[in-house]
Amino acid sequence: MDTASWLYMYMPIAGVNIFWPGLVLIGFSVGVIGGFFGMGGAWMVTPGLNILGFPMAFAIGTDMAHIAGKSMISTMRHSKFGNVDYKLGLVMLVGTMIGIECGAQIVMYLERLGQIGSVVRWVYVGFLALISWMVFYDYYKAVSKKRAGVVEGEHGTEGITWYKTLHKIRIPPMVHFKHAGFVCSAWLPIFVSFLTGVLAGFLGIGGGLLRMPALVYLIGCPTHIAVGTDLFEVMISGLYGAFTYAIKGRIELVAVFVMLTGAAIGAQIGTVATKYAKGYGIRLAFGIAVVCCMISIVLKQYGFSAPAAVLILSTITLICLYIIKIMFQGAAQELRDKKAGTQAQM
Amino acid sequence: MKRFAMTTMVVLAACLLLAPGWAWAAGGGASELVVVADTRIIDNGLMRYVANLYNTDVTLFATWAVVLTAFWGAFLGFLMDFCMKRTGLDLNSRKIVEH
Numbered sequence: 001m002d003t004a005s006w007l008y009m010y011m012p013i014a015g016v017n018i019f020w021p022g023l024v025l026i027g028f029s030v031g032v033i034g035g036f037f038g039m040g041g042a043w044m045v046t047p048g049l050n051i052l053g054f055p056m057a058f059a060i061g062t063d064m065a066h067i068a069g070k071s072m073i074s075t076m077r078h079s080k081f082g083n084v085d086y087k088l089g090l091v092m093l094v095g096t097m098i099g100i101e102c103g104a105q106i107v108m109y110l111e112r113l114g115q116i117g118s119v120v121r122w123v124y125v126g127f128l129a130l131i132s133w134m135v136f137y138d139y140y141k142a143v144s145k146k147r148a149g150v151v152e153g154e155h156g157t158e159g160i161t162w163y164k165t166l167h168k169i170r171i172p173p174m175v176h177f178k179h180a181g182f183v184c185s186a187w188l189p190i191f192v193s194f195l196t197g198v199l200a201g202f203l204g205i206g207g208g209l210l211r212m213p214a215l216v217y218l219i220g221c222p223t224h225i226a227v228g229t230d231l232f233e234v235m236i237s238g239l240y241g242a243f244t245y246a247i248k249g250r251i252e253l254v255a256v257f258v259m260l261t262g263a264a265i266g267a268q269i270g271t272v273a274t275k276y277a278k279g280y281g282i283r284l285a286f287g288i289a290v291v292c293c294m295i296s297i298v299l300k301q302y303g304f305s306a307p308a309a310v311l312i313l314s315t316i317t318l319i320c321l322y323i324i325k326i327m328f329q330g331a332a333q334e335l336r337d338k339k340a341g342t343q344a345q346m
Numbered sequence: 347m348k349r350f351a352m353t354t355m356v357v358l359a360a361c362l363l364l365a366p367g368w369a370w371a372a373g374g375g376a377s378e379l380v381v382v383a384d385t386r387i388i389d390n391g392l393m394r395y396v397a398n399l400y401n402t403d404v405t406l407f408a409t410w411a412v413v414l415t416a417f418w419g420a421f422l423g424f425l426m427d428f429c430m431k432r433t434g435l436d437l438n439s440r441k442i443v444e445h
Contacts, residue, residue, distance in 0.1 A: 010387075010388070010393075012383050012385075012388050012393045012394070012396055012397040012400075013381070013383045013396070013397060013400050014381075015383065015384055057381075065411060065412075065415045066415075068412075068415055068416070068419065069415045069416070069418055069419030069422075070419070071419075072416065072419035072420060072423060073419055073422055073423040073426065076420075076423040076424075076427065077423070077426075077427070077430075077437070080427075080437055080438055081437070081438070081439070081440045082439070082440075083440075224440065239412055239415070239416060242411055242412050242415055243408050243409075243411070243412045246404070246407060246408035246411040246412065247404060247405060247408040249381055249400065249404055249407075251408075251411050253396055253410075253411055253414065253415075254393065254396070256411075256415055256418075257414075257418055260415075260418055260419060260422060261422065263422075264422035264423070264425070264426050265426065267426070268426050268430055272430070272435065272437070274440070275440040331433070331435055334435055334436065335434055335435070338434065
């Protein structure tokens with residue numbers, strides 16, 4: 001450690017020396033993935049921080065603060081693309097906040113009754129299985145429709161269209177969400193965000209993993225808008241989470257700043273990559289990430305912590321490389337087209 | 347961008363108003379663990395200030411944590427925006443294609 005001591009940084013609160021390039025790398029990877037899928041990615045950061053040597057108590061709080069900052073960077077970029085429907089985000093925030101409180105109260109109530117740790121984990125696994133089934137079934141249905149020549153959606157062929165049925169509920173006030181491009185009862189996003197909020201509060205997660213598919217399948221957002229709007233919500237809930245964890249003394253601020261530096265670059269890549277990806281490409285990669293997350297939780301439940309961490313880290317690496325490839329290929333193509341256009345004009 | 351800044355301000359103000367209630371509801375859990383930062387071995391003045399603040403006034407520390415995270419996030423966002431503009435890519439429009 002003496003020869004490479006400059007690679008280690010002392011964390012004043014946790015009292016540990018941490019390999020700082022590892023922090024930058026974690027920030028970068030989660031920035032890429034979070035910007036592309038529209039989620040915080042706590043399930044990726046926490047095991048990574050733990051492997052670097054952070055005590056678990058600090059890993060979660062530090063992760064939460066980093067997610068808030070990272071989502072802010074991604075939201076700014078998505079906002080420029082027009083991918084953030086602020087009105088929808090704010091309406092959903094009402095349901096999310098009440099829902100998270102209810103979820104937290106349910107957990108506290110169940111805690112008083114007895115052990116609920118494994119129950120929570122299995123409920124989480126159940127929901128992840130449901131989400132991945134939904135994503136893959138939707139993809140299969142969309143592919144089948146496209147092969148049959150059926151094109152019914154505004155932005156191309158769609159698989160699952162449950163939101164169309166839900167949009168028929170016309171309880172006032174009816175709201176026009178301009179960026180998302182639909183009119184529906186305000187109660188629909190409030191109710192859906194309340195449900196995802198209850199689950200997030202109950203499971204003790206940020207909720208991006210549940211909200212993104214809910215925005216697509218139940219509310220009817222185009223995938224790109226769902227990603228941007230969800231990040232806006234993750235940013236707000238992350239700042240709140242950062243405050244509560246900091247008040248409990250569970251945040252290592254220096255690590256947050258180091259991670260954010262990597263995340264700033266990663267978030268640009270992940271966010272810009274959505275420009276070159278089709279909605280179903282994002283959904284499919286999201287489904288794979290959810291399956292890996294689910295398997296890692298099952299492994300952890302049976303005491304296989306090391307294989308669970310390896311699985312998570314390999315998933316992060318592969319998905320990250322896939323997104324970077326999309327971004328650079330798309331950007332290179334755009335620049336080539338631009339150049340060809342300029343030359344043609346001359 | 348103006349809209350983003352305004353929306354963020356509104357939401358942050360709402361969060362600050364509601365924070366005490368949330369903090370109360372989200373309490374419990376790991377609160378039994380008390381960690382004290384060892385300031386004797388920290389040479390850097392800024393780091394020592396952070397560690398001291400953590401030991402003496404955790405509420406102010408939490409406020410700083412949120413404010414500085416938001417500030418650093420916004421700063422990096424603007425900085426990266428400045429850099430990305432120089433790549434020649436169109437970063438203001440995109441086509442939504444689902445399949």
